[in-house]
Amino acid sequence: MDIEVRDVTRRFGSGGGATDALRGLSLEVTEPAAVALVGTSGSGKSTVLNLLGGLDRATSGSVAVRGTDVTTLRGRALVEHRRRVGFVFQAFHLVPGLTAVENVALPLVPRGRRGDTYRRADALLERVGLAGRRDALPGELSGGQRQRVAIARALVADPVLVLADEPTGNLDTENARAVLDLLLEVRAEAGATLLVATHDPDVAARCDRTVRIADGRVEDPG
Numbered sequence: 001m002d003i004e005v006r007d008v009t010r011r012f013g014s015g016g017g018a019t020d021a022l023r024g025l026s027l028e029v030t031e032p033a034a035v036a037l038v039g040t041s042g043s044g045k046s047t048v049l050n051l052l053g054g055l056d057r058a059t060s061g062s063v064a065v066r067g068t069d070v071t072t073l074r075g076r077a078l079v080e081h082r083r084r085v086g087f088v089f090q091a092f093h094l095v096p097g098l099t100a101v102e103n104v105a106l107p108l109v110p111r112g113r114r115g116d117t118y119r120r121a122d123a124l125l126e127r128v129g130l131a132g133r134r135d136a137l138p139g140e141l142s143g144g145q146r147q148r149v150a151i152a153r154a155l156v157a158d159p160v161l162v163l164a165d166e167p168t169g170n171l172d173t174e175n176a177r178a179v180l181d182l183l184l185e186v187r188a189e190a191g192a193t194l195l196v197a198t199h200d201p202d203v204a205a206r207c208d209r210t211v212r213i214a215d216g217r218v219e220d221p222g
Ligand SMILES: Nc1ncnc2c1ncn2[C@@H]1O[C@H](COP(=O)(O)OP(=O)(O)OP(=O)(O)O)[C@@H](O)[C@H]1O
Pocket: 012, 013, 019, 020, 021, 039, 040, 041, 042, 043, 044, 045, 046, 047, 048, 197
């Protein structure tokens, strides 16, 4: 089982001001696939991604990635889990003072030899068509190029899971299509599961499966 989310709730705040972002959400992905999470703004898509990536903790329920219950992880084990997950965000989230290759290598920095790390980062940059821009800073790249760097960074540490939150939201139609093509291709090559939160019906249509979230739960397809 790649992903098994069971009856998860996530409450932000407390008392009268509390918001229940997730209200008993369950989701299974049995084998590596590209899965679109769709639903209106505020339905809970980003919250699901954050829980799976170990960036946030469920209030109740269980969140398992390849058999590991993320909700019980603490300290070093949680850091290790985050390292097995690649993230791609709408706003790219590259480090502005680092070059493209340095940004891609970032998830590998705490381990491995420097030479190996950069060889791997360069190979990924080549894969996303940016070998020639390895020494460019994010500010010198277009939006589509920045998202390609972010995709390379998300894949550099051989993740089992790639989480993408509106990855094409800041791109024009042509760049959005090219970036999505690339994301789907590299996820298939890596044999990782991709979960992509999106408002774009074209993005959802290109995934293997669509999960619709409404009011913090998976909406019954029936
Ligand atoms: N840190 C937080 N503190 C308080 N409320 C939060 C927090 N994060 C999310 N929420 C609330 O939880 C609900 C779900 O938010 P979430 O960001 O998961 O929705 P979403 O489906 O990703 O929305 P969008 O499509 O606009 O990105 C919303 O009502 C939101 O306001």
